[in-house]
Amino acid sequence: MIRVIAPLLMLALTGGCGLRPLYGGGMNSPTRTLLSGIQVAPIEGQSGWLVANALRDRMAATEAGGAPAYxxxxxxxxxxxxxxxxxxxxVAxxxxxxxxxYQLVDLSTGQVVLDATxxxxxxxxxxxxEYATIAAERTALERLSGIVADQMVARLALFAQRQAKGE
Structure with a gap:
């Protein structure tokens, strides 16, 4: 009985701690709205191509079409x-x-609304x-591109949530 009640009690207590899902609100969430309105500008070089594709992949589920706002x-x-x-x-x-x-630019005003790293x-x-070393360097770049894109999307989502709250 305690095994059933304890998790339910913990679940009830987490509602009052101020934590909210970042993507809460489904199709109309501030996060989804912001991410769907972002155009990724071309980024220079091979690493730029990888990061741009990783960003587009991570925001693909939110694309709604239409003119971008950012x-x-x-x-x-x-x-x-x-x-x-x-x-x-x-070298060993x-x-x-x-x-x-990265900078998020509001296309209607031209103002930078987010500047982060x-x-x-x-x-x-x-x-x-030499072939194995070059392959390892490329694999590392692919992995790093995904990690950096994840960090950027998470920061953009947090920005969207804070904008919605008026912070």
């Missing part, structure tokens, strides 16, 4: 830095870092095969 401008900084050094002075490990500065990094083992 434009997302993104500038990327993609770096690979050698870390470990072997006895023959060759690399760190790939992908950082994004996102980023992540990944370690890469440098092996004897």
């Amino acid at each position: 434009r997302l401008d993104v500038t990327l900084d993609d770096q690979i830095i050698g870390l470990g050094v072997r006895g023959d002075d060759s 490990r690399e760190r790939r870092t992908l950082r994004a500065r 996102a980023g992540s990094d990944a370690g890469i083992d440098v092996v004897g095969s």
